[in-house]
Amino acid sequence: MAQQIPHALAGGRYELVEMIGAGGMGQVWRGFDAVLDREVAIKLIRKDVIAGPEQIADFHHRFQREARVTARIRHHGIPQVYDALLDPSGGDVYLVMELVTGVPLRRFIDPSRPLPLSWVTAVVAQICTSLSHAHAIPVVHRDLKPENVMVGADGGIKLLDFGIAALLETGVTRITSSGQPLGTSHYMPPEQVKGGKIAPYSDLYALGCLTHELLSGGYVFQATNDFERMQKHVDEAPPPLRSLRNDVPAEIEDLVLRLLAKDPDARPESAFDVYEELLPFLPQPGTNAEMVQPTAGSGGLTRMPDPTLLFRRPNAPQRPTSVVEPTTGIAPLTPGLPTAPGSVPDPLAEELRLGETQALKLAEAGRIEQAAQVLDGLIRRATTILNAGSFVVAELRRSRAGYLMLGEDYGRALPELVELADRYGRRRGSEDDFVRGCLMAAAECLAALGRTSEALVVFREVLDVLAAESDVSDDAVEVRLIIGVLLITEGSTDEALQALDSLSDDLEIIAPDSAVLEEVRAHGARLRATGHGG
Structure with missing residues (x-):
């Protein structure tokens, strides 16, 4: 927690x-x-x-x-x-x-389920790339271990805590209560154990320990305590990988043994050289993924993100947001928490009121992302006390999406609002205020994301609902204007001109001096100036 x-x-x-x-x-x-x-x-x-x-x-x-x-x-x-x-x-x-978000590499190391060779080489190659940039300065990590290697959702690898070990290993800091050198004994190079000079070659030794562990599922040296293990780093030869796992290529076994050489001069010269030796074992661009995808060894996590993806699809673009069905909208027109009296226990109601006040102040200060996160906390709290299907929770989710929209984070708002509009649209119908607000916001998100055709479908659905009462209400006028502009964007200029002229005629009767009428006329004039209309 x-x-x-x-x-x-x-x-x-x-x-x-x-x-x-x-x-x-x-x-x-x-x-x-x-x-x-x-x-x-x-x-x-x-x-x-x-x-x-x-x-x-x-x-x-x-x-x-x-x-x-x-x-x-x-x-x-x-x-x-x-x-x-x-x-x-x-x-x-x-x-x-x-x-950094992700899962520590440690979670995917399991003696009973060794990682596929291509996954290991992809992880180690990414680490080598990062080390090469750090060592060029030079900055030595000094504490490279699976806990400091984070696997991102895209399979990308991040090395954490660069420079921290160097900071703590100074003459003005405590080493440890026992006088031992800082670091993790499972990955500590002999020169560090003996109090010698730490340099990029020290990270390479730790990389050898880590690679050995990824392929075998266990530590290089087994011992009952740190002191015994550190002595093995100094005196004992590591077990060859092929004696532990027969599908490891001889070239990989040789590389790991050289990384684990007691003498730093016997190790590969640099992380770049290690990367070069891994190249023949990395997946090529355009190839398919391994069929076996490892799962985390503890904590109930799902599958490990594929570290080979960066090599199979190098510099790949981000996948576009999946197409949203027009009848499923998304959330809030404006942030707010319109909770019905008595719908939540008093202590929770007060907690929600204070939380929303805090979020509003943050938003007013321009801290939109943080305001949305405050709503995240309120949603978790309300879900715990009420339930995920509570309409109070739905209003909170709608409000959070509203903050995301204020921050122009339409891609994150859209899926949330789609689900809300779909769920409550089936229950209440599209004429319900909450559902209509979600649909309206959904269309705004779609338009902002450049998905004009989808946005038009949703805006027209909203207009149909509004027009059942009046097609010249403030909301209906706004939607009619947006539809006209989107038709221009889509290239349907004749249809756009027809929609704008119809709106202009209505506004000349009900609001002849309004700024909206001036805007509608300006759009129509611009279209006619380009050769469209009479």
Whole structure:
């Protein structure tokens, strides 16, 4: 369960929303950049890693230097560093970074289900690419392990915590309570165990340990404690992979054994060279995916995203949003929470009221994304106390979609609103205010996404409902104007001119001095100027 705190700020700009991780370094928080209205990861370095109050200034100096060096890494496989915050009075140190979503590689390592060879080579090749960019600076990771490798939804690999181990392994920080070097014993190179110089070749050794583990499903060296394992890194030869898994090519086994060489000079020269040796085993562009897709070993997660996709479809465009049926709309015209009196318990009603007030203030300050996330929390809370089918939850979802639309995030709003309009349209009919609002918003999203024909179908459906009462109401006039403009966009200029002229005739009677009439006339005049109409 993520730990939440009440809106603490780092540096007066970054809001700490919830703690999403903790370790020897400190805590990792999901946060928000109040200026740019985007999610960030905020790493809070523990105060007790600093040796003493008298060394805070020196620690801050080294922290800022390491952060600046790490920020120079420019590669999509390494989260970007945005900011480094220092609090000399309290000793707090924050690193603000790109927030990475995905699943740690550790979750997919299982001795009973070794990963397919092409998947392993795709993961390791991506790691090599990221390491090559870091090592060119040079920045050494120092703690490469599956927990620091994140698998994204597209199969892309991100390396986490670059520079953190270097920061903590300084003369002014505590090493460990036992005097052991920082790092993870399962992946620690011999030179690090012995207190020697750490360099890019040290990351290559850890990469060898990781590759061995991905292919075999277990650690390179088995031991009862860290000390015994570290001694094996120094003294014991690793087991050849083909003795553990007979389908591993001899070339891959040889590469891994060289990565695990005790002498750094006997390892491959660089991550680039490792990548080159992996090339023959990577899937080629245009080939199909492996049929066997690994699942996570714990936590009830579904299938591992395919890491070969980046090689099979390099630099592929993002798949367009799937086509939406015209009769299924999406959500909110304006943010709001019109909840019927007595429809929720009083404590929840008050919680929802306060939450929406907070979201509204955030939106007014231009922090639309964060406002939408506040609604996310309200939806989860209301779903827990009521149920997912409650109309209160539906109104919250509609409101959240409204904030997304205010932030011009139409692609995210559309699926939510489609489901709402479809569900409640079947129950209440398209003439219901909630359903009509969803359909109207759906059409707006479709139009904004360039799906003009689909938007026209939905707007016409909305107009049919509105016209049953009046085709010159404010809403009906707005929809008629939008339909005319979309017809122009679609190239149906004659039909557009007919729709605009009809609307102009009506407005000349009911609102001869309105700004809308002027706009309708302007569209008609522009069409006629291009040779259409009389």
